[in-house]
Amino acid sequence: MPIKTALLLITILVSATTSNANTGCNSPYVKANGSTLSVLPTGSDDTANLKCAFALAVGMPGAVVQLSKGTYITDRIVVDGLVGTLRGAGMDATVIRNPDYPVYVTPDDCEFVSPQSPDYAPPYLFIFLGGDYKVTDLTVSIIGEEPATDWSIFGIRDWLGHGLHAMGQFTILGAERGSGYPEANATFERVKIKGEITSDPFFGSNVNNAIIYQGFTTPDFLPVKGTFTVKESVFEAVGSANPAVNVRDSRVTISGNTYRDVQFGAEFGDLTNTVYEFSHNTFSGFAGLHSIDNCLGAAANCGFDSSSLIVKNNLIRGPNGVILEGTWANGTKGLVLANNVSGVSDAALYLGPGSNHCTVVGNGGLAVDEGTDNSITGMTKGASAQGQRIKSFLQLLKRP
Secondary structure, eight states, X not given: OXXXXXXXXXXXXXXXXXXXXXXXXXXXTEEEETTEEEEOOOSSBOHHHHHHHHHHHXXXXXXXXXXXXXXXXXXXXXXXXXXXXXXXXXXXXEEEEOOSSOBOOOSBOGGGSOTTSTTOOOSEEEEEESOEEEEEEEEEEOOSSOOBOOBBOTTHHHHHSSOXXXXXXXXXXXXXXXXXXXXXXXXXXXXXXXXXXXXXXXXXXXXXXXXXXXOOOTTTTOOBEEEEEEESOEEESOSBSXXXXXXXXXXXXXXXXXXXXXXXXXXXXXXESOEEEEESOEEEEEEEEEEOOOOOSTTSOOSEESOEEEEESOEEEESEEEEEOSOEETTOEEEEESOEEEEESSEEEEEOXXXXXXXXXXXXXXXXXXXXXXXXXXXXXXXXXXXXXXOOHHHHTSOO
16 A cells, blocks of 8 residues: 555544544534534433534534434433534424423422422423523424323413323523623524324423523523524424514514424414514414413513514414404504415404503404404404313413
């Protein structure tokens, strides 16, 4: 072998060995190549490998955690401060799922446990704290009748008479960045979120919240701020697809998604100085969009303050279309424009008593207006046959 060729091979081998060794992870399955951390599925429990890859990525701004084609099985993972990307090989090529056993969840009031505590165990597969990141080109699936151990928050057990066993895929919480409100910037693009229809008496499936952007972190329930974007994604058989709760100084964009057998396509509550947009989505399920006051505590937002709510160009099929409840204050305005609601069997639009100065331009369907100074054209005004029998998970968050 020529000396030049031999030296080149030695250099490549040393470089590859160093790259794998430097990860400190299980080198056959976690490999580093510059800022890309590739994780291969093991065919069994991938929790440790995924945790290790994320831990490395957190210390490497701009890092990519790259998953290959195949199925990854994981218990809960907490990711603190990622500035980078979690990327699969394609929406239907890379699948992450929960294990075959119930994932442990704090039995009562996990919201009062700090995310920094080793006892923090909320009913979600992935917890992202702070950060600025994108999740793209993969599927996250929850399987099984009871994917989580019995749990309750905000008095749900007392109210319902039993705990819950559903489990969400992602929860996004803010993290401190100096003074001010906790911050998180998250984008989900070309992601499929799947649950299973089960006998669950409340959600009707084994998923409670698929991807939730939320500002109820102990001890003060301060609002979260930043950006939350979900686009070109698919949600199947979940309770609430992408709620945003207790948010301020933010932009929330939910656009171009498909919802199948979903109880609530979009839910949101308690927004301050925030632009919320739900547009160009295709929905089939119970209600396309739902807003509500939560008012979780003195430090939290209560109702809608100085915000803009935009609902446009959606195709909605099911019993309920667009439900805008909650208290609108300090110039909060709504725009409901050009939604295709011909397949809605009851109220295509409901404006609650706290709504005001909402502009609606429709192309048919029943509109129920209990607010003040709302403008509705292109829809038939009347009373809802169903009335207020709507109960969502966000409503459960309101303490009894």
